[in-house]
Amino acid sequence: MQKKETILPRISSRRTFVKQTGLAAAAGMLAPSLFAQQPGSFRKTNAYLIENRLEAGTSILRGYIGGRLDQCFQQDILTKNFDHLVAPFRNRAETNLWQSEFWGKCMMAAVLAYQYQPDPQLKIKIDAAVAGLIATQTVDGYIGNYSAQARLKQWDIWGMKYCLLGLLEYFDLTNDKKSLDAAEKLTGYLMGEINRQGGKIVDKGNYRGMAASSVLLPVVRLSVATGNKQYLDFAEEIVKQWETPDGPQLIAKSATDVSKRFPRPKQWYSPEQGQKAYEMMSCYEGLLALYRLTGKDVYKQAVLNVFENIQDTEINIAGSGASAEMWFGGRERQTTPVYHYQETCVTVTWMQLCMALLKLTGDAKYAHAIETTYYNALMAALKSDGSTWAKYTPLNGERLPGSGQCGMDLNCCSANGPRGLFAVPGLVAMSSRDGITVNFFMEGTTAVRSPRGKRVKLVQTTDYPVSGKIAIRLEMNAPENMVLQVRIPGWSRQTLLLVNGTAYADVVPGAYAALERKWKTGDTISLELDMCGRVKVMGDQHRYFALLYGPLVLCRDTRFSGTNPGTVITPLNLNEPYPGFKKAAATADHCWVQLEAPFETENYKEQRDPPVTATFCDYASAGNGATASTFQTWMPLIFNAAKPG
Structure with a gap:
């Protein structure tokens, strides 16, 4: 689809910022009984108390990134079957699975893709998808896939969160009142049902209430969109409950290592698990939005704390992390094979948290983090033809597709990946x-x-x-x-x-x-910019090295001819910059960046042979060609007993 060159940023009056000095004082804590909607609630025009420093622009991209966006748009976004995604909401027979998240994730991605490339065909799909979802709303306001006996259990509130986010994104795009009304009715149902079930949200669902209480973000957005104070009160009560003994204690433990906040549970995937990476970051994203609405600095400081801790203890060289979906102190373990590494949902949510912090603070460190993740972990998860997304992406090994979940033809990560991909064009310039x-x-x-x-x-x-x-x-x-x-x-x-x-x-x-x-x-x-190669060394007794070039992590790949990837190579020196990087003489299929550099090898002779040339490509391209291949990011440094240290 040919894109027009005349482009302007999208301006929303709901995002103009007006200082409202009485707003923070109005944000008091509530008793659980006030989860229910109250008669006579006031409505007024609302706004965030705290301005974002940076506001998104509108981009049309070309080159490699533009090509990847276009591939995903054609092969993924336009092919989504929203009727398939709405079907579980019509059936309402679920008791423990999460089909209800897929509609919201795919809607958010579709809206971002439409803002990037306003294709009429996509707009028709988006309109029909929203109408289809709203048509499933029950008289009491419920939108979900759970049976009446299982309401608010397992992933029910989590699914409501994504429905709310999808409806609010559509409202921001179109100013369609039906979508806003549906979001209000669903939130009213949620508040009333929580009240009927004891007034607590942190004992609903999974992972110390983080999955359910991550509904905080759309609740804050709904407060801003409507001016209804009840949503602000609901948001404050959610945060209050976080700090109870049964809650995730996201504020009190914000400076504690994210992998060490609670004892290891008997069952890895269980309500007692407090290290769930994706859900935890989703809660902090909502907390940052609540900070902007109330001006309470304790909320902002908690998010700043957790960003630093995740960056320092979990995020690997490619810009993501988590094993089997949990934080595990992974930064120092990244040189070894890791089970179910770098879930794409974790990658995207890390980017979402960094994006929110970049917009709020204007601090370059958040843009640095986004760039690393976008060019490496996220792009590596996107299949070479743009049609689907890997669920996990190892640093050494091979790229393997994910499988369908919940009896459907997609999974959480294939629904989530495009959200990260299409969010970045708005951040190129702000x-x-x-x-x-x-x-x-x-x-x-x-x-x-x-x-x-x-x-x-x-x-x-x-x-x-x-x-x-x-x-x-x-x-x-x-x-x-x-x-x-x-x-x-x-x-x-x-x-x-x-x-x-x-x-x-x-x-x-x-x-x-x-x-x-x-x-x-x-x-x-x-x-x-200075694009000299760089060497990163990790490990104590067992030492490994990796190579970087600009923002890119480099890999060896069995697709390349020349030095066998099984041959142990040693950098000529471990200091930066690394010498001798140049473009490869020939480029393999589906390779973005392919470079060569000299290295020493173990030759079993008394004399050293001349350096050999080894070929590398960017991590996103490694193992991601038309034919299967294996790749290495971290390579062992040969041990020499004759050398000290």
Whole structure:
């Protein structure tokens, strides 16, 4: 489908920010009995108390990333059978499975894909999918797949959460009142049913109440969309219950290692399990939204704490983690084979948490984290033809497809993967009160708004990360004084930044370069990043190394000719930068970036042989060709007893 070049950011009046000094005071704690809807609740126009620093732009991407988006759009998004996803809501016979999450995840992905590429065919599918779901709503407001006797058990509230998120995304897209009314009726049913079943949400469902209470995020969004204070009260009560002995204690334990918060349960997948990665991060995403609504700093600090802890103890070299869906102290264990590693749902939810923090704070470290995850763990999960997603992605081994779940033809990860893929185009360049922020370097065009509300178009020309050369040209209706920030990756030690051909001296790795001037049409920014190879070594007695190139993790792959991947190779030195990286003479099928570099080998001779050339590709392409292959990210360092240490 041909995309139009005239693009403007989507502006929603619900996302304009008005300081409301009385809002935080109104956010008191509730008794459980107040979960039920009360007569005479007031309605008013509401807004977040705390502004986001950065607001999304609208991008049309080309190059490799644009191609992957187009593949997924055609082979995955447009092929989704929403009638198949609605069927469980008509039957309402479930007692323990999670079919009800699939509709919401696929709807959120479809809306993001439509915002990226407004295809009429997709809009027809989205409209029909929403109408189909709303048609299943019962008189009492319930939308779900559970039998009357099993309501609120297992994954029922979790499924309601995703229905609410899908309905709210559709409302934001279309301003369709029927979808908002359906969301309100469903939330009213949920609050009333919780009240009828004892007033507690943290004893419903799985994982110390995290699955059920992650409904916090859509409840906050519903409060903003309607101005109904009851939803704010419901949100506050959920958080209050987190801190009870039966709850996940997400605030009190926010600085505790996420893998060590509770004793290991007898059964791994059980209500007592407190280390469930996906559900935990979903709760913190809701807590950050509640912070923006109330201004309560304790909520924000808890999310900042958990980000740092997950980054420090769990996230691996490819930007994701978790074993069998739980946090396990995985950062230090990533060199060994890990069972059911890097669930794609964990990958996407980590990105969602980082995105929310980036928008709120404007801190470059969250953009760094997103870039690592997007180019490596997420892209690796997307099949080479764009048709489906892996459920798990090992660092060494092979890419294997996931299987259907709950008697359906998709699983949680194949539904979730496109949400991460299509979220990033809106973050390439973003608007702020002071100007524009460029987070990511992708071939294409991004439209944003200037501080004075004027249209600005940024045109990027680049093959990044094949090379580090990026050119950005501005198109504006009128000149304007503002700050244009450009993110400098932390790994780029020597960066050349030019504005209209003049070098900019104040370039700090890992931060934004703030370019303040009167910008006009035709102004250019040129960036040359330091793409030298880097070596990362892990382990004590058993040592391993991995190679990086820009934001990419590199791998050996059995598809490549030349040095056998079974041959033990040793880096010429373990210091950065690693010498000798160059483009491979020939490129294998479905390979984004393919490089060669010299290494030593164990030759069993008294003299050393000359270095051999080994071939590597980016992690996303490894094992992801048209034919099956195996790959290595972490490679053993040969042990030499003759050398000290």
